[in-house]
Amino acid sequence: MAAGKIRWGELEEDDGGDLDFLLPPRVVIGPDENGIKKTIEYRFDDDGNKVKVTTTTRVRKLARARLSKAAIERRSWGKFGDAAKEDAGSRLTMVSTEEILLERPRAPGSKADEPSASGDPLAMASKGGAVLMVCRTCGKKGDHWTSKCPYKDLAGPAETVDRPPTSDGPSALGASAKGSSYVPPRLRAGAPTDSGHDMRRRNDENSVRVTNLSEDTREPDLLELFRTFGPVSRVYVAVDQKTGSSRGFGFVNFVHREDAEKAISKLNGYGYDNLILRVEWATPRPN
């Protein structure tokens, strides 16, 4: 193989890895009472088009609570612990007073005080792709649905949500006195205090409109072009729903406003694919 030549396998892997975060999350519906399960996911095809993939599968109906061999075996075990003192059958459920210590999520960069982080189910859940519930208002995963978002319909700063508890009884006071309770980033020392900047809104404000794109410019191409200025949170190319061809304009959202400014000043009037790009601030979309 010629040295320096790009292998297709590598190319594809790179593209997919870069863009996965731009796609809507996978949604699994069901299975319903007929055992029909629907999976809706999104991916980029070979041409860089965003495609919606809906899979319908029938899952085997469970034959009424089938017990594994091991579970049947466990039924013959003698009772132990507190249950051994109870007379048989009087209680099916025991109430345990055993104290169970839950690990508190740590701020990135802070030291681990216990060596058991690898087995933490919370950490695993946040890493894996098993969270289907993503709030569209604040982007939080697995916590609440969009309709239940505490930031929904909130115009100004919300004292009840943002202020740390001050009168929640002795346990809360004790926890904060030890300095171990969680402090949200915007309340930490050194956090920006400008009140005009509203972080509750989805990060649509650093939105840049790109017009005069050639027909075959797709989202991956836009990302390649704009990512040099800083972290990009979203790229979008408007596509005609009927023909599937590009409508010649798109949007790029930056995490940082300064990067969006740089991109506008450097890329507006930039020749791309035989055309002169127009790059400017996007006016926020209504609705």
Next chain:
DNA sequence: CATGAGCGC
């Protein structure tokens, strides 16, 4: 020339 898609438990 031109201002985006999605909406569930």
